[in-house]
């Protein structure tokens with residue numbers, strides 16, 4: 296039996312898990328779920344009910360996307376994603392997963408957060424984009440000239456942010472960030488992890 300990855304194609308957390316699993320070339324059974332109708336087995340092994348969740352052959356359950364990335368890359372790290380300043384990677388990913396993700400949700404769904412305008416949420420998100428642009432002025436990727444865990448953990452979220460208003464993003468003042476996102480989203484690896492899967496029916 297293969298390890299099982301409960302996943303959702305468009306979820307940025309699930310994307311980062313699939314990126315790491317794919318780069319290491321680990322074969323897993325991908326179970327593409329419907330978030331509105333989660334399989335009972337998923338909820339049984341991981342009652343918090345989010346994806347991604349990885350279930351190993353020895354029944355160990357890994358239920359955080361970053362932990363899945365580490366689990367994969369600790370076995371083999373063919374592109375040296377872990378070879379970067381660990382503290383810097385951690386700080387950037389934490390900023391992405393907390394503040395930036397919160398602003399992203401508000402920017403994407405301003406009607407659910409009518410306290411402030413969509414433009415305001417976008418401007419809040421730009422604080423993180425600016426920070427990434429500064430880093431990308433120093434290296435081709437966030438922390439060095441090749442990709443690290445930080446790039447792979449963060450770009451699926453920046454992609455979502457950009458997609459809210461592509462015209463704005465493409466004419467925005469972040470040329471390095473645009474190139475970075477373009478390279479990552481057009482990579483063979485990303486195309487592979489975005490291949491469509493049939494929905495798993497429990």
Ligand SMILES: N[C@@H](CCC(=O)N[C@@H](CS)C(=O)NCC(=O)O)C(=O)O
Nearest residue numbers: 306307308330344345346347359360
């Ligand atoms: N901290 C979790 C967050 C995962 C997460 O929030 N995933 C979303 C989808 S992008 C989810 O499953 N939400 C549950 C739902 O929408 O019912 C991780 O890093 O894996």
